[in-house]
Amino acid sequence: MGLKKYIGFSLLLIIAISLYVYSVESGSYEITILDYTMQLPTVLWIIIPVALLFFFSVLHLIFYGSLNFFKTRGFIKDEENIVELIKASLLEKEEKKKFKTQAFKNLASILRQLKFDTKDTTFTSKDEELNNIVSLIKDIKDGKYVTDKNFRLDEKSSLGKKNLINKVNEQIDFAVDILKKQEQYDKEVVKAAFFNVLENKSMTTVKKVYTNVELTKDMALKLFLKDVDNTDFGLTKEEILKITKELNYTKEEFITLAKLYKNTLNPDKLLDLFETLSNENEEAAGAYFYVLLELEMIENLNDLLAGYKDDEFKAYRALLDLKQAGKHYSIDDITTI
CATH class of the missing domain: 1.20.5 (Single alpha-helices involved in coiled-coils or other helix-helix interfaces)
Structure with missing residues (x-):
């Protein structure tokens, strides 16, 4: 009643x-x-x-x-x-809602320690805003850039970074702007912008912005691959020297670099580049020997090897012995250098 x-x-x-x-x-x-x-x-x-x-x-x-x-x-x-x-x-935002009932306090405490994710299946609920949020997240995961101002994303969150990367991939001019102000963005976003600029802009543009970026080895490799296809406006010897020095290239990475440039640079430039690299960094000696072999400069290679111990650079010594025996092999035929 x-x-x-x-x-x-x-x-x-x-x-x-x-x-x-x-x-x-x-x-x-x-x-x-x-x-x-x-x-x-x-x-x-x-x-x-x-x-x-x-x-x-x-x-x-x-x-x-x-x-x-x-x-x-x-x-x-x-x-x-x-x-x-x-x-x-x-x-991926922090919510500081207060709860009055003990049951919901306990539930909230548990939920704050969990990470939520969406499924690929259709999501429906009575809360329209929640439906829109799930739809937004799915769009971001699908590679779309979302600009809904009702749901301001934290650019430092993984979702915010993914959305920025989507924007970078959709808008090449934005990618260029990222590289000009790279200190303001997360490294993952900068890397995505760098790769997009490499793929869609000329080497002239790349050379203007790449110096602003803190390169990683995979970024440098992509840059060198771009440079190989653009020799007229490519990187200078000094630029290549600087990049490899800053990234502390290993023997194997210098040899990979030599393989990239062997069919692109003319013999004189190729020889000059790797001679300079080997003079400045002992790790590049093997790459220089590789270039000498490719250019059939056997006497020069023999003279250089004479300055090393017999147990060093065995692969190159073996190739020289094979050549003297009339057997012609490339260093690429030997798996361990």
Whole structure:
């Protein structure tokens, strides 16, 4: 029974009792306590206790009804906050919602320690904003750049970085701008921008921006591959020397570099490049020997090998012996150098 109905029926009952008592006894009744005497109509002596009982019962109902109201309201608010917590987690944001009920506090504590992800299947819920967030995340994962301002992504989060990389891949001019201001962006975003510029811009543009970038070895390899196809506007000897020095190239990496350039540079430039590299870095000696072999400069190679111990550069010594025996092999035919 609702509070309004309870009050209504209670008042009707009080009126009914009053009328009945009055019809039976219309007189008055006197009560004396110590020296105090009170005389009231009989009907009041009956109705006053009933009215007091009614009054306190209403207070009781209001009090516990209010408690139940706020408790229910707390559950509803906590349920809403849990959904907001899930949204924030999906967007990789920190959510500091406060929870009123212990059950939801425990649930929130667990959820904050988990990482949410979306499935490829269709997602539906009653919360339209949550549906939009899941759709947005799926688009980002599919390689689309999302510009919805309602869901501002933290560019330092993995989702934010992935969205920036999508923008880099879609907008080549933005990729160029990234390389000009690379200190403002995450290394993964800079790398994606660098690869996109290498693929879609001329070597002239690449040379203008690559010096702003802190190269990794895989980035340098891509740059050298680009350079091989653009010898007219390619990297200078000094630039190649600087890159390999900064990246601490190994013997194997110098040989890979020699293999890249052997069919691109003319013999004089190729020889000059790797002679300079070997003079500045002992790790490049094997690559220089490789170039000498490719150019059939056997005497020069013999003279250089004479300056090393017999157990060094055995592969090259073996190739020289084979050549002297009339057997022609390339260093590429030998797996271990």
